[in-house]
Amino acid sequence: MRKPDSGVQLRFIRPMEPELVEQPPKGGEWGHEVKFDGYRTQIIKDADGIRFYTKNGFDWTDKYRPLAEEAKTIAAESFIIEGETIVTNEAGLSDFHALRSAITRRPQDLYLVAFDLLHLDGRDLRDMPLKDRREILQALIPAGGHIQFSEALPGTGDAVYLLACEANLEGIVSKRLDSPYRSGATMNWRKIKCYVEKEMDIIGVKRETGKPAVVLMADKGHYMGGAFVTFKADKRQALWDRVQGRVGAPPPKGLAREKAEWLKPGLVGRVKFLKGEEKLRHASLKDFWEE
Template identity: 60%
Template sequence: MRLKFIPPQLPTLHAKPPEGDDWSHEVKFDGYRSQMVIDEDGTRIYTRRGLDWTSKYRDLAAAAASLGAESAIIDGEIIVLNEAGLSDFAALRKAITRRQHDLYFVAFDVLHLDGHDLRSMGCEDRREILEGMIPPAIRIQFSQALPGDAQAIYHLVDQAGLEGMVSKRKDSKYRSGDSRDWWKIKCYEVEEFDLLGVEREPGKPAFALMADRATGRYVGSAFVNSSQAIRERLWKRVQEHAGPAPKGVKRPATQWVKPGLIGRVKHLRGEEDLRHASLQDFREE
């Protein structure tokens, strides 16, 4: 029987890990969410949205033969590691086209196995089955649960420079779509960006508009929640450095500035653009 792609279960974003012993915790990898489907027609690998990308992952599809399953649907993440041994999203894009042998499929759930639908089993039971399927030393790896207290795990994940962690209810069934049974808790980092301007509207929070320092690309806005002294200093500098609006940009509530102001921004790690970002401070170049 030919198996079909199943839309994935998606974790909801939370600021802190859950409490209690009803949860298991894993590293949140910085890669492409993918689904591996094995049946009588061979192995296919789909993107999170159900696009067949098997041709881009030929080496990983070939590695699936080592699992010994006649049929299976496996949920996971395709990653590539950098020199520090961390999943590296920027390097992943290049690896897909130039060095497929560096790709890994990190498996964290199994939905079907040899004719049996496992989605109504508990998460912990499904993962025990999955771990038993994966032999050592192949490009398909099992996402191990992290032992210990959730807060301590989050601290260690943050200190290691990882993107974050995923927490799952041990007894939860697999259900496609947004899930309250799966949480993702992301780590923050602080970086410097070029300040393009400040958006201020009466009765609304102020936002600093930021650009990547290397490319000049607009990366999003950061909530200005600094101390009153920093906010007052910022308004003063913005007025002193007032500049024209970028071509084609119409944001009437924004005071644009000339190049030379650099903002320190705290934001979620592992995102292409700024998310949950706040301006911590700024300096003049």
Template identity: 70%
Template sequence: MRLKFIRPMEPELYDDPPKGDEWIHEIKFDGYRTQVIKDEDGIRFYTKRGFDWTGRYRFLAEEAAGIEADTFIFEGETIMINDAGLSDFHALQAAVSGRRPSPDLYLVAFDLLHLNGHDLRSMPVEDRREILHGVILGGGRIQFSEAMPGTGDAVFHLVDKANLEGMVSKQEGSVYRSGPTNQWRKIKCFEEKDMDIIGVKREPGNAAQVLMADAGRYRGGAFIAFKADKRKALWDRVQGKVGGPVPKGQKKDKAEWLKPGLVGRVRTLKGEEDLRHAKLVDFWEDKRGKGGTV
């Protein structure tokens, strides 16, 4: 029987980890959500959206073929590791988009949905994970996502200090149901940075963004979530600065580029040079008029 891709169960984003002892806490690795299927047609690797990326993950697929089971569906995160031992999303993007499959990928497996003809999705998550732990070979590039001991607050403190992307908390007893759920929760690690606002991007149907530079280098966009009065104050400041230089590598018509002098504080994922999941939290005029980008 050919097994079909199962739409993933998706954790909801929370600001703080859950309280209580009835939660399993795992590291949130910075990579691509991946579903691995083995059936009579062999091994297949799928993205979160159900695209077949087996060719891009060829070396992982060869290792998955060695798992001793007739059929399975398990999920994990495909990652690359940098010299500091941390998952590196930008290196992963480059490796996956290359012409040749990279042998330097890892897969951290965290849930088992199907095994040897049995649908396991109605089992409690802790039982599915226990079975998965016994199935994963270990020692290679496919690893099991170990639970972190301690309370949610304690785990988040450790994850934050280690400059990891965040954590995922899963309620004990939860069954697997495709789509968003608050029984799985992701808590990301953020930091705040002060950067120069060098442009704004306002397109119909899309959330407005400010475009930022740090130490003269373009770093990307941050979404604006201000209330009406503060948003109006921002636009008033922006209008007086339209006509600034276009950063190297950017298109003139991509945004309204601004003259130097406007500074913003952004909340962005920790440990990243460029902005990711960023939000503008404040802005002000820099009377020194510093700016310029390369």
């Protein structure tokens, strides 16, 4: 691999984005990694030094100063590395909710989990198969630091996904091992998130002709969004009977424009939804009862 000119300058590359799907892909042509709950990050080293960029191309080098110092120890003249900046909780899991305060108050606790290599020592690697890019990247990352290599998880996609959810991870990312790197959304990379279930208050319903019925949920007074009602006829009717006795509450603050029937307090539901989202996403109502 040729050495670059001493004045090589590299530019931020728009990230390759995995599509969200319901099930992991099957077959041996896929690799599977942990989906870390953090900020997508691109590290560039060139004649101008080390720079850290956000997913949207903003320079956050100053915010990630301890990681930027550690990146100087990577033995290469120039590179573009893709990864995820995270902070871990007491269980050793990435904690998105603690990340923002860690960046401002304790940046020394940040980790960068590197998963792809786009450029190295004057050579653009994006046309190279993912498997080969990752082999080079793994050899490049020193062991034991806060910049770490994202190890592939052994096993089939279904087995890896099940283990990830049982371990309380956010999910997995499955990638075609022969895929080149192409900016933008792609089905060659797929993210499969784990689901969680939680009890929340049912504060409203949407029942429109020709559309699936939706219950509107709140968690400790905070509006969380809607969950689909997929019950069979008898249980669905039992839900509507309980709803009917509670219709007539004023719209919650900020939700007056929602075309919904708002309910008086006292109806609770157990809702299943994607983990790691601020609002309900891909959510369904699993059960309900009156307090």
